[in-house]
Amino acid sequence: MNFKLNEGIEILERTPRTLEGFLAGLSAGWLEGDEGEGTWNAVGVVEHLIEGEKHNWIPRLKMILHDGESRVFPVFNRFSHVEEPSSKSIEEKLAEFASLRSDSVKELKALIVDQDHSLEATGLHPAFGEVSARELISTWVVHDLTHISQIVRVFSNRYREDVGPWKEYLGVLKRTEPS
Amino acid sequence: MNFKLNEGIEILERTPRTLEGFLAGLSAGWLEGDEGEGTWNAVGVVEHLIEGEKHNWIPRLKMILHDGESRVFPVFNRFSHVEEPSSKSIEEKLAEFASLRSDSVKELKALIVDQDHSLEATGLHPAFGEVSARELISTWVVHDLTHISQIVRVFSNRYREDVGPWKEYLGVLKRTEPS
Numbered sequence: 001m002n003f004k005l006n007e008g009i010e011i012l013e014r015t016p017r018t019l020e021g022f023l024a025g026l027s028a029g030w031l032e033g034d035e036g037e038g039t040w041n042a043v044g045v046v047e048h049l050i051e052g053e054k055h056n057w058i059p060r061l062k063m064i065l066h067d068g069e070s071r072v073f074p075v076f077n078r079f080s081h082v083e084e085p086s087s088k089s090i091e092e093k094l095a096e097f098a099s100l101r102s103d104s105v106k107e108l109k110a111l112i113v114d115q116d117h118s119l120e121a122t123g124l125h126p127a128f129g130e131v132s133a134r135e136l137i138s139t140w141v142v143h144d145l146t147h148i149s150q151i152v153r154v155f156s157n158r159y160r161e162d163v164g165p166w167k168e169y170l171g172v173l174k175r176t177e178p179s
Numbered sequence: 180m181n182f183k184l185n186e187g188i189e190i191l192e193r194t195p196r197t198l199e200g201f202l203a204g205l206s207a208g209w210l211e212g213d214e215g216e217g218t219w220n221a222v223g224v225v226e227h228l229i230e231g232e233k234h235n236w237i238p239r240l241k242m243i244l245h246d247g248e249s250r251v252f253p254v255f256n257r258f259s260h261v262e263e264p265s266s267k268s269i270e271e272k273l274a275e276f277a278s279l280r281s282d283s284v285k286e287l288k289a290l291i292v293d294q295d296h297s298l299e300a301t302g303l304h305p306a307f308g309e310v311s312a313r314e315l316i317s318t319w320v321v322h323d324l325t326h327i328s329q330i331v332r333v334f335s336n337r338y339r340e341d342v343g344p345w346k347e348y349l350g351v352l353k354r355t356e357p358s
Contacts, residue, residue, distance in 0.1 A: 131344060146351040149350070
């Protein structure tokens, strides 16, 4: 086990600026490119991250700390951003995500007052059953990373043929898992 | 084929700030974590990107445009940063990469004066034989992406066990290719 709260927070705090550096001002060719029908483009990933700040991470952490295993988490709708498309620019969406994430990190720091106790508190996941605050926060961190990785993969695949024989050297082009 | 020079340059210009947002100020736990003996940590990846700016991309592009297929590219040493360790901080390395990349992009724009002609020019790769400027520049873009992806994977794997049952949902933890 490697999780440390302060290190996890370092990643959570950085994701908005990582994505801002990566995505702000890009052409539609990058932002709107996906991996085929039913797959997400970079804009959709940012929308999904916004939904997570609103409805997933902090709300579930609060349930663990306040309700324990007396209530099952509501199911998080991973497709809500697909069902309610937004017309905001990518820069506006990145700013919204940054603002929500900043608030989330403040709440996280306020909620975990006694690490030894709070991180081992457990709640009930609808599919997995018992899960701990430590597992939830670790997952939040890796969830950020998995979606950065997804955008990188989508972008890389746009140039899958363009790289010619170098394809052999480029690990990112060998990944096919939908994440 | 999807490559467009202006879009490729968009990614090349952003990589330094993506990495700055992602890595500057992180704890040693993240920056020095790797995937076992002989694998790279995040600092090593930035060092490798610095080497590429100095010895790989622009030098090879110049050879294609000036020498065509009359000379084979010198082999690029992917391990030179391992052989000559540096004691600079990650922030200093990121700044060095940003400065070199800024110069490289200026050179790239100056070198490709007539896209129709210049992008189809060819040179000789030591392993692949004939390669075009278009393939080289596409590869430069995807090479940036493959190394962002690598850092993300290394970080994710630190929390492989910590996420508990959520492992099942996190695509990035299912990747094992060394890239």
